[in-house]
Amino acid sequence: MTHNNFKIREIQPEDNPKIAEVIRKILIEFGVPKVGTAYADKILDTLYEAYDTEYAIYYVIEKEGEIFGGAGVKQLDNFEGNVCELQKMYFLPEARGIGLGSKMMETCLKKAKEFGFEQCYLETLPYMEDARKLYRKVGFVDLDGPMGDTGHYSCNLWMLKNL
Numbered sequence: 634m635t636h637n638n639f640k641i642r643e644i645q646p647e648d649n650p651k652i653a654e655v656i657r658k659i660l661i662e663f664g665v666p667k668v669g670t671a672y673a674d675k676i677l678d679t680l681y682e683a684y685d686t687e688y689a690i691y692y693v694i695e696k697e698g699e700i701f702g703g704a705g706v707k708q709l710d711n712f713e714g715n716v717c718e719l720q721k722m723y724f725l726p727e728a729r730g731i732g733l734g735s736k737m738m739e740t741c742l743k744k745a746k747e748f749g750f751e752q753c754y755l756e757t758l759p760y761m762e763d764a765r766k767l768y769r770k771v772g773f774v775d776l777d778g779p780m781g782d783t784g785h786y787s788c789n790l791w792m793l794k795n796l
Contacts, residue, residue: 637731637733638696638697639694639695639696639701639728639731639733640694640695640696641692641693641694641695641733641736641737641740642692642693642695643690643691643692643693644680644681644684644691644692644693644703644705645681646681646682648680648681648693648700649678649679649680649681650678651699651700652680652693652700652703653677653678653680655700655701655702655703655723655725656671656677656703656721656723657672657677658725659702659723659724659725660672660723662726663758663760663761664760665758665787666787668787669784669785669786669787669788670758670785670787670788671721671785677721680703680705680721683707684705684707686707688707688708688717688748688749688750689705689706689707689708690705690706690707690741690744691703691704691705691720691721692704692705692737692740692741694724694728694733694737696728701724701725701727701728702722702723702724702725702728702733702737703721703722703723704719704720704721704722704723704737704738704741705719705720705721705722705741706718706719706720706741706742706744706745706748706750706753707720708750709754709780709781709783710781710782710783710784711781711782711783712780712781712782714751714752715749715750715751715752716750716751716752716753716754716780716781716793717745717748717750717752717753717754718753718754718755718756718781718783719738719741719742719745719753719754719755720755722734722737722738722741722755722764724737729763730763734763734764734767735767735770735771738767738768738771739771741753742771742794742796745796746796750796751795751796752793752794752795752796753773753793753794753796754780754781754791754792754793755768755773755791755792755793756779756783756785756788756790756791756792757788757790757791757792758787758788758789758790759789759790765790765792768792768794769792771794772794772795773792773793773794774792774793774794775790775791775792776791776792776793777791778791779791780793
C-alpha cells in the first residue's frame with residue numbers, strides 16, 4: 634500500500650534496528666517517561682520476533698529503504714477474552730498529517746478482524762492529542778480504566794473499539 638511514496642508493509646528481520654531507533658526517537662520527541670512506557674520495552678529491539686507468532690502482526694512505514702514508523706496488533710496481555718491491543722503506533726514527523734495514520738489503522742484493524750478478534754484496545758498518553766483524534770475518528774471510545782496488564786503504567790488513557 635503506497636501513500637506519498639510511503640509504503641505500509643509487514644516487518645522484516647532486518648527492520649529491527651531501524652524501527653527501534655525510530656520509536657525511541659519519537660518517544661524522546663514527545664518527552665515521554667522512559668520507564669513505564671514502550672521506551673523501556675526490551676522487545677523494541679526485536680519487534681520482528683515479538684510479532685512472529687499466531688494472531689499477531691507488525692507493519693512498518695517505509696520510503697526508499699528508510700523506516701518512518703509502524704504499528705501492530707497482538708492479543709492483549711494478561712487478559713481473558715478475544716481482545717487485541719493496537720501496539721507501538723509511532724510515526725516520525727515526515728509521515729504525519731498526510732493520512733498515513735488512518736491507512737495504518739485501517740490496515741491493522743482489518744487484520745485484527747481477520748484474526749478473529751472482537752475488540753481492539755489501546756493505551757496512550759494525554760499529550761498525544763493528534764493520535765487520540767485519529768483513534769476517536771475510527772470509533773475508539775474512552776475507558777475509565779485499563780484492561781489486562783501491559784506493564785505500561787505511565788500510559789494513563791485507555792480506549793476500546795468493537796471490531
